[in-house]
Amino acid sequence: MTGAFAIREFRFWLTNYRRTWRGSIYSSVLNPVLYLGAMGLGLGTLVNARHAGGLGGVSYLVFLAPGLLAATAMQTAVGESTYPVLGSVKWLKTYQAAAATPLRPADIFHGHLLFTAMRLAMNCVNFVAVMAGFGAVRSAGVLAALPVAVLTGLAFAAPIEAYAVTRTKDQAFALLFRFGMIPLFLFSGTFFPVSQLPGWIRPVAYATPLWHGVALCRSLSLGTATLGGALAHLTYLVLLTAAGIAAAHRTYVRRLYV
């Protein structure tokens, strides 16, 4: 019953998305082209010249691409789980419309998270396609990195949706972008190994979800993953997602059942 109800909310988002999908596909292809071109190829020339053997035996582009896959998932997740959630509960009140039907707050959340997962999958598939176009795919391991990137996105989306539904203003989102997403994007091992950071700050990087996503996507994609390491990363990401879902069950009820 719960699943069927969540699908109804998911289909609402799908209907909604039908109007905007063209623009979103455009940017989900263009962004990886820009990043992989400028950083992977452009900056990569300098990096590769300094390190004859490349980073861990691969070119900078090949090193960068899987990290950027995970970072892209994070960006998509943050985008989908902030304004769309606040908009649904505060501006358009489409959550309240759904809450007046048989759907429960948890169904509304599940449906929205399912749609977020679909958007993550779409953007990650696009990213991998662009990656292949750049010749940055080294092994079939990238196919295993794909679901990991989606999971990385969900580890952000679930807790952020749980938080966003409690908001009445969007100010917190600007802070989240500025002091959350951008530092993670820059310092979680996407562009350079975390081992390059000063020793004292490394534990902070290791504690962030993006580092786990980047590290696992990269090791799967380069074929260097170990079972123990992969399990540790997966456990972290699954636990964070689960904690977000549990929190959302409470916050959605609190906001919609006043």
Add this chain to the structure above:
Amino acid sequence: MRPGLAKPAENQTPGIPGLALVAPDIRSEPPDLPGNVSRMPAPDVLIHARGLAKKFGDAVAVAGIDFDLHRGEAFGFLGPNGAGKSSTMRMIGCVSPPSGGELTILGLDPVADGPAIRARLGVVPQEDTLDVELTVRENLLIYGRYFGLPRELISARTARLLEFVQLTDRADDQVEPLSGGMKRRLTIARSLINDPEILLLDEPTTGLDPQARHAVWDRLYRLKQQGVTLVLTTHYMDEAEQLCDRLMVMDRGKIAAEGSPRELIGRYSTPEVLELRFDPAEHQQAAEKLADVTAERMEVLADRILLYTQNGDAALAAVRDLGLEPLTSLVRRSTLEDVFLRLTGRRLED
């Protein structure tokens, strides 16, 4: 079996005399469509509340109210803003757990059986919750799907409902540019997509211009004629008088009085009211002198003095006999506004 559902369309009660608008009967379902299974005869009391209360922290929104709502009734909660009407409505809509007391809807418990109850309710919320980025038709499609209705049934009902609320020609337009009145009518159409047993309307015409209000009232009146059970909240006495068979006058979370509009006026007011307006400088003096006029009751408002009487013209003559000359005078029938003033000492609309 609900009234209106079993009857063939030609036997329907005609609409308001004098209104030439022909509206399709939204209850008549083509027999080959699913979803038209005859429901078990249900008990006559659709909503039962005893000591129903709602608190927000220390603030008491609803302070223990009792009521029973019967099938086929048009039932209204009348009161000013903050009287607890919307809180009551949200509890009935199963989106607000009661803080105390007893509440049964369609024989079910709103907390435990929320989805099952909401499947049989239609809700017109105080603020529109339409998806303004979608088209009129898409809004009905989405909503029908929330109830798990098959696509063919939704599109058949959409055609009929849009005709009913006179939005057929806007079916494929985006909702955003529609007028407030059109959005309201669309919300009403949307609330009927699941063929609800009870239609809940929270302030259905607040914020609409007079013409749009009358269009909405006309539609609601037709639903009532077709046997749809209506529950509405309003702070407009004319809305309550036009649409409601039975009223709960609410004030500060409590029920101040209950009855039909006529009964309430008969019980709490006089047949006629004489409204007098004096020069502000003489207002107070006039009020003191008027105490001698034989009226059943007098209300001194900031700008007017109201004399409640059996005969307004005779009262006006008596006022003139006292040597008082009001700037304006008006003899009118008592309204629910007078009932409210009598019960609470305050005005309904501000």
